[in-house]
Amino acid sequence: MTTVLDAIVPVALLISLGWVLRRREILGGRAFWDQLEHLTYVVLAPALFVSSIARADLAVVDPVPMGGVLLGSTLLVTAALLGLRRNLSMDGPAFTSVVQGGVRLNTYVGLIVAGSLHGTPGIAIFALATAILVPAVNVICVAVLVRHGSQGIRLRTLPRQLATNPLILGCMAGLGINLGGLGVPPALLDTAAILGHAALATGMLCVGAALTWQSHPLAGRALAVSTTVKLVALPLVAAALCHLVGVTGAAATVVILIQGLPTAASAYVLARRMGGDASLMSTITAGQTAAALVTLPLILQLA
Numbered sequence: 442m443t444t445v446l447d448a449i450v451p452v453a454l455l456i457s458l459g460w461v462l463r464r465r466e467i468l469g470g471r472a473f474w475d476q477l478e479h480l481t482y483v484v485l486a487p488a489l490f491v492s493s494i495a496r497a498d499l500a501v502v503d504p505v506p507m508g509g510v511l512l513g514s515t516l517l518v519t520a521a522l523l524g525l526r527r528n529l530s531m532d533g534p535a536f537t538s539v540v541q542g543g544v545r546l547n548t549y550v551g552l553i554v555a556g557s558l559h560g561t562p563g564i565a566i567f568a569l570a571t572a573i574l575v576p577a578v579n580v581i582c583v584a585v586l587v588r589h590g591s592q593g594i595r596l597r598t599l600p601r602q603l604a605t606n607p608l609i610l611g612c613m614a615g616l617g618i619n620l621g622g623l624g625v626p627p628a629l630l631d632t633a634a635i636l637g638h639a640a641l642a643t644g645m646l647c648v649g650a651a652l653t654w655q656s657h658p659l660a661g662r663a664l665a666v667s668t669t670v671k672l673v674a675l676p677l678v679a680a681a682l683c684h685l686v687g688v689t690g691a692a693a694t695v696v697i698l699i700q701g702l703p704t705a706a707s708a709y710v711l712a713r714r715m716g717g718d719a720s721l722m723s724t725i726t727a728g729q730t731a732a733a734l735v736t737l738p739l740i741l742q743l744a
Contacts, residue, residue, distance in 0.1 A: 445737045448553035449703075452645055452730050459649020474650045481643045482710045487611030489637030490575060492630055493548070494615025497568030506686045507566075508573040510696050514679040515544055515574065518670055519581055529666065533589030534718040535659050540585045541708040541717070542667030542725040543675070544578050549641045550733070551702045558698075558741075559691045566695045572619070574699065576612035582711060583609065590716030608707065644706030651709060651723040663721055664728045667704070671729060672736040676701035680743040694744035701740040703729035 462468050522540050529536060548571055555567035583606050603609055618625050679700040683693045704726050712722040 445554060445741075446734060447557070448550045449730060449734055449737070452547065452550060452703075453727075455642060455645035456649035456652070456727055456730065459646035460652045461649075462646065463650035474647060477643055478647050478710050478713055481640055481647060481707075482714055483607045485636050485640035485643055486707050486710065487607045487614075488633040489548075489640045490608065490611035491615045491618070492634035492637045493568055494572040494575070494612060495618040495625070495630055495633075497572045497615075497619060498565040499569055499572065499619060501562060501565040501569055502692045504569060504573065506688050507570065507692050507696060510679055510682040510686060510688055511570060511574045511699070512577055514675060514682055514700055515577060515581070517678055518675050519544060521674075522670065525666075529662070531659050531663065532718075534591045534712075534716060535663060535721055537582075537586050537589050537715075537717040538708075538712060538719075538722040538725055539663050539667045541582050541712065541722060542663070542704045542729060543670040544581055545671075545704040545708045546574070546578070546699055546702040547705045547730070548575070548702075551699050554698055554737070555695055558694060563691055563695065566691055567699065570695050570699050572612075572616060576609060576616070579606065579609045579612060582708070583715070586711065586715040586717055608711065640707075644710060648706045648709045648723050648726050651713075651719060652727060659718075659721060660724050664725055667725050668729050668732050671704060672701055672732055672740070676740045676743065694741065697740060697744050698737075701733075701737055703733040 463474060468474075519540065522543050526536060529539065531539070551571075552564065552567055555563040557563075559566070580603060583603055617623065618630075676697050680693075680697050683689070683696055688696060706726060709719055709722045709726055711717065712719040
């Protein structure tokens with residue numbers, strides 16, 4: 442329990458700090474936060490994915506069964522959410538926030554918990570799981586935003602949207618460096634890592650800056666659905682699949698952990714940039730972070 446609290450409390454504090462800074466206009470008004478969001482989206486968050494995936498030890502466990510569980514459970518939950526689309530009685534942008542809240546993961550929280558539970562091997566396994574899952578999650582979220590976002594992007598442009606999305610490009614670059622054995626100078630990866638660490642802070646500050654206590658007509662329903670899916674249903678499905686295919690030990694712990702993490706701050710940034718409901722997304726992010734204080738310790742008992 443203490444490990445989980447140690448990982449999540451800093452996230453909650455950063456979100457709170459972003460809210461205070463925005464309300465007091467200590468750093469300026471909306472224009473400042475718009476620029477910070479853009480910097481996070483096109484530079485800092487992609488750098489995080491490049492540095493973490495490029496340096497992941499992909500030989501630490503057999504990636505096939507673990508990857509099958511991660512991708513299988515994510516696709517099952519995504520299909521369930523798409524099937525519930527009409528029953529949720531919400532517009533397209535709000536639905537994109539529910540989907541992002543249902544599948545995205547806060548890698549910062551997961552990395553700390555994985556390292557605390559299993560040390561260096563746990564961090565390596567978590568990095569491998571991230572290398573498998575993060576690109577797929579980004580493809581899902583971009584596709585849903587193209588289909589249901591408010592920008593009116595046509596489906597035929599989806600390949601171009603995927604090919605030019607900075608988050609997906611960061612994931613692909615990290616995988617290419619890792620699997621291709623490219624001789625990238627360590628100084629470049631170190632630079633990307635520093636930028637990536639900044640993304641963890643700026644992303645959560647932006648979430649806090651966007652928080653509003655004004656009533657959102659869909660807040661209760663969207664938060665309930667996305668939180669139930671992300672913090673309960675998804676890790677339960679992952680645990681069942683681990684048992685089915687024989688994923689055990691630290692690998693099983695990481696799989697259940699990664700699927701039970703609250704959604705990431707990058708979900709808000711993506712919603713802002715691609716026509717999602719950013720206000721609702723910030724509410725879901727903050728709500729899930731608080732709820733994970735309760736759910737994560739319970740979910741990890743399944744491992």
